[in-house]
Amino acid sequence: MGGQGAVLGTLLLAEAAFREGKWAQKIPVYGGMRRGGAVTVFLRIDEKPIRRSCGIYEPDAIVVLDPALIKVEATRTGLRKGGIAVLNYRGKPEEVNLGVELSKVATIDATAISTDLFGPRAIPITNTVMLGAVSRATRWVKLESLYEAIRRQFPGRIGELNVEACERGYESVEVWEA
């Protein structure tokens, strides 16, 4: 959903991968950008330069920032057998059924952590909490690389708060593995 930081969060993830010597590509897909509107962002990470500019139809992993979107059919379209799901969801990962055999399911109540750190908001900003969870669940980027990316993007107190959000995401996420 717009306003939750999906686009910026993905950029931070791309930068963290780049800091580890990888190539990364972030492609946002949205209509008019507005708080509360649905937003999809694609991310590719590779050892070599990424040439294709098309969207991703069969992702290795999905990350869902808004619990309301987990039930939406479009969210899970293309998610394949052996894939990974990282969800902002209050329940246990074992309870999650996305209709396909996944290799890992990770759940975290990112909304609660975000509210705790940033105060209550109509649309909670969960991106940096989810980044920590993604790091733990996928092992694609190190937590330290995410911290560096966050600090570069938000120098000062806001950055440190987001680093804390990221750390708590990493520590609090529950990962179920097949």
Add this chain to the structure above:
Amino acid sequence: MEGEHTAMAAAAAASAAGARVFTASAAQGIVYMEEALWMPPGRRLPVVMCMVNRAIAPLGGLRPDHNDSLLQRDTGWIQLYCENSQEVLDTVVQAYRIAEDRRIYLPVAVCYEGYFVSATAIPTAAPDQGEVDDFLPPYKHELYSLYPEDYHRPPFPMNIAKARYEVQQAMERAKGVIEEVDEEYAKRFGRGYDGLIEEYACEDVEAVLITMGSMTGTARDVVDELRGEGKPIGLVKLRGFRPFPTEEFREMAMRYHVIGVVDRNTSFGSAGGGVVAMELARALYPLDDRPLLLNFHVGLGGSDVTINQIRYMAERVLEAYERGYVEKEVEWVELLDLGEVM
């Protein structure tokens, strides 16, 4: 500025006054700007502009196709189409060298698609400021310092034809200058783009697909796969649409039996298909032995140009090569169900 029309008028005026200027727009903005877009070529002003391709409303939206910039093809602007952010950055620097070359003095549009280039983040190398300054000496318009009195005077009808012919001649000269500038840029900065046109994985192939802009990167991956499968198809990236590389295409026509043109645009009621295909058909018409020509509309209104679609188009081109004739001259690829659900 209260609008794009004024923005271009101001850019032209500033250029005439001796400033190096830059502006950018997209879709409705470019269309709204159009009347003023004729000013810089007519006045031989080296304005540089990014045309960030976006589909024109109402049959468009925020996402890209190439109709907004292609609509300006007759204005006298040089048009270079870029594949990714790195090429955009490098081409903007090159654009000033081309535009301000005393053999040219024409404005340059650096065209690239919204979303797939403009909103897509990739690692991009920024050249050193000092090296760019060396590459781009200070702007001094020699034509204006030679004939300042001509600026306000409306030309006589006889002179209009002459002035237009001069623009046409500058466009022809631009072909060589674009290549020269790209080569020098590659030597200094380590990145080059083969001037107006790039042949990719074309050794010993019988057929090629022609792409423009961001879809080229995707097509590189597909062509690599197809070559791996032993299919005789390569890729041609059209970077310079204005000036159009007629000579290069005529030379290619001797080597390739079938050409498939991928048009991310429409020209309703045209002689046949999209703008690039029509341009190419004219370039090849005088040849005795012409390759077969297929044309595809794809990515209209900003829909994704997918791996499956490029593969489909490549297969149609290869099919035409095997059969020796073209079954369908123009195809709207997006209307086919190729099994993709976003």
